Amino acid sequence: MKTCLIVDDSRVIRMVARKILEKLGFSVSEAENGAQALDICKRQLPDGILLDRNMPVMDGLEFLASFRRLPGSGDTAVVLCTTENTIDDIKRAIAAGADEYIMKPFDSEIIHSKFTEVGLL
Amino acid sequence: MRSEDFELLSGLLKQRSGLVLPKDKAYLLENRLTPLARQNGFRGLEELVAAIRTSRPEEILAQVTEAMTTNESMFFRDRRPFEQVRKVLLPGLMPAREPLRRIRIWSAGCSSGQEPYSLCMLLREAGEALSDWKFDITATDMSTTMLTKAKAGLYTQFEVQRGLPIRMLIRHFHQIDEQWQIAEAIRSMVKFRLFNLLDPPDELGDFDVVFCRNVLIYFDQATKARVLNAIADRMAEDGVLFLGSAETVLGVTDRFSPVQGQRGMYHLQGKIPTIAKP
Numbered sequence: 001m002k003t004c005l006i007v008d009d010s011r012v013i014r015m016v017a018r019k020i021l022e023k024l025g026f027s028v029s030e031a032e033n034g035a036q037a038l039d040i041c042k043r044q045l046p047d048g049i050l051l052d053r054n055m056p057v058m059d060g061l062e063f064l065a066s067f068r069r070l071p072g073s074g075d076t077a078v079v080l081c082t083t084e085n086t087i088d089d090i091k092r093a094i095a096a097g098a099d100e101y102i103m104k105p106f107d108s109e110i111i112h113s114k115f116t117e118v119g120l121l
Numbered sequence: 122m123r124s125e126d127f128e129l130l131s132g133l134l135k136q137r138s139g140l141v142l143p144k145d146k147a148y149l150l151e152n153r154l155t156p157l158a159r160q161n162g163f164r165g166l167e168e169l170v171a172a173i174r175t176s177r178p179e180e181i182l183a184q185v186t187e188a189m190t191t192n193e194s195m196f197f198r199d200r201r202p203f204e205q206v207r208k209v210l211l212p213g214l215m216p217a218r219e220p221l222r223r224i225r226i227w228s229a230g231c232s233s234g235q236e237p238y239s240l241c242m243l244l245r246e247a248g249e250a251l252s253d254w255k256f257d258i259t260a261t262d263m264s265t266t267m268l269t270k271a272k273a274g275l276y277t278q279f280e281v282q283r284g285l286p287i288r289m290l291i292r293h294f295h296q297i298d299e300q301w302q303i304a305e306a307i308r309s310m311v312k313f314r315l316f317n318l319l320d321p322p323d324e325l326g327d328f329d330v331v332f333c334r335n336v337l338i339y340f341d342q343a344t345k346a347r348v349l350n351a352i353a354d355r356m357a358e359d360g361v362l363f364l365g366s367a368e369t370v371l372g373v374t375d376r377f378s379p380v381q382g383q384r385g386m387y388h389l390q391g392k393i394p395t396i397a398k399p
Contacts, residue, residue, distance in 0.1 A: 085278065086289050094287070101287040103278050110282045116200075117286050 001027045003044075007037040007063065008052035013104075017050055017081075018090055018097070020108045024121060032062025041067055046075050048103075048120045050111075053082035053093070061096045068097040077118035081106065122147050126170045130154070130185070137186045138263060139144035139297040139319050139344040145224070153188045174396050185337055191264045192335075194232035196284035197239045202334070202363050202385055207243060209383060210361060214329060215254070217359060223255040227241035229318060229352070230336035231260035234271030234311070235284070240332075242293050251363045259325055274303035316346050320357050329357045334385075335365035342373060349374045359395040362387040 004026040006017045018028045029046065031037035035058040036047070049067075053060035060080060067073050077100070080093045085103040093101055100114045115121045130150055131142045151166060152241045158169035161181060173181060197203050201280065218224055226239040237260040244251055262268050262270055281290055281301045293303040316325065318336065329395055331352050351364060353376035362377060364370070370377040370387050380386040388394035 015239070085296075087296060090287060090291050102282060106282070107279070113195075113283050113285075114287075 001025065003027045003029070003046040004046065004048040004050060004120075005029050005031060005046040006050045007031045007034065007035060007055070007060070008050075009033055009055040010052070013052070013081075017111070020111045021050070021115075022027060023108070024112060024115065026120075034058030034060060036064075037063055038066055041070060041073070041076075043071070046071050047076060048115065048118065049076060049078045051078055051098070052081050053080060053084060061093065064093075064097045077115075077120055079114050079118060122151055122166070126167065129170060130172060132218075133182060134186060134189055135341075137182065138190050138317065139339045139340045139348070140190055141339060141344075142189070149331060150189070154185060157184055157188050164176050168392055187264050187266055190339075191267055194235040195280070195357055196235045198236065198284060198334070199366050199385075200284075201366075202241055202332070203239060205383055206240065207247070209249070209386075209396045209398075210330065211251075213368045213395045214359075214361075218329070222253060223257065224330065225257045225326065225328045225357075226259070226330045227322075227325065227332065227355075228258065228260040229312075229316075229331060229333040231262050231267075231271060231313070232264075233267050233276075233280075234260065234274060234313070235276075235280075236260070236332055236334070237271075237311045238274065239284075241307045242289055244310075245307065246289070246290070256310065258311045259314060259328075260294040260311050261314045261318075261325070263315065263317040265315060268313050268315055272308070273313075274308045275300050277301075288353075299361055304395070318351075320342070322351055325355065327355050327357060329360045330363070331356060331360070331374070332363045337368055338365065346374045353377060353389060356389055358389060360389065361394050361396065 004012050004021050006028060008014050009032050014030050021028050029040060031040055033055040051060045064078060078098050079100040079102060081097040081102040083102060083104045090101050099118045102114055103109055112121065127147050134140045134142060138255060154169060155166050158166050163169045214224060226240060231237050237258050240258060244256055277300055281294065293304050293307055333352060337348060349370060364387065376390055377387040378390045380388050
């Protein structure tokens, strides 16, 4: 079973995303911010990460910069999932190491589409 | 919904669009036509039907048909057909069209344009290899609402996130407020035309490739056969037809045969499609 880490400071978003991803067959874990997510990833790299951008303690792009320095992290697909929706925001995220990008709000079709795009489905 | 009202509406829809609505889908009539009834000043669906029964006002009939035949589309829907175009169809067809360097494509039932625009993006991304080729892309639908939207090439944030890789979004679209518009260079690659598949497509010309995906599912067998046979009449001998993943020609018409090893692709019976071996 493929694994996915949801990183978002919103409990509601984590809950909604979890429901969708579990239905798609993922084993899901959660983190409230980038620092927590990094700890989890240092122990075990997930197959995919659904990553919020604006979080306290450590935000998504800071996490991504540290994450991509972990050995083996290149095999993990990172889908940034954020309310920021300009072309510049998207370019910045891709340059930082995101494989795909979701502009909130999302639905199950968008998650399915993006996770298919990165090869997880 | 009253049985006689269902019979009247479903009969009209079949006659005007070929759409076959089974009785268990009667709720779709209620969902889509009740708002339409109110917009036209009727209290509800029953009054709308009574007006149709009395005088058959053409404008109302056209609106009813539009409301029932507009369907969602998405970019790169099903993915596989677009991979087949890239890896199997174009590498085979291009050498065969070498003198003229022209390929004619028909997206039949194009809805709000995502299918023809997906093809255009695929062709643009192929780069230099296709830069001096001419792709005549005709996209047709019977809904003026859908065609208006398709021509504008303007999509919501939801629509551009379904099926479209993010890198393609930022390469081929720009933002207008909260919406995304596909680049003029792509929009200009497609000729959109109002066309009902029940009508003979002679005026559209001939095609090397036809996409008729997820349209025939709404028709009965006889109408499916009629549409497919009409497409066959307009198809180049070595051309290819793409149908939706849940569709087939088998048992419907003997004018087409499946392309071996390529699900969803069909060639004219007795002819050899010009495709590459993957």
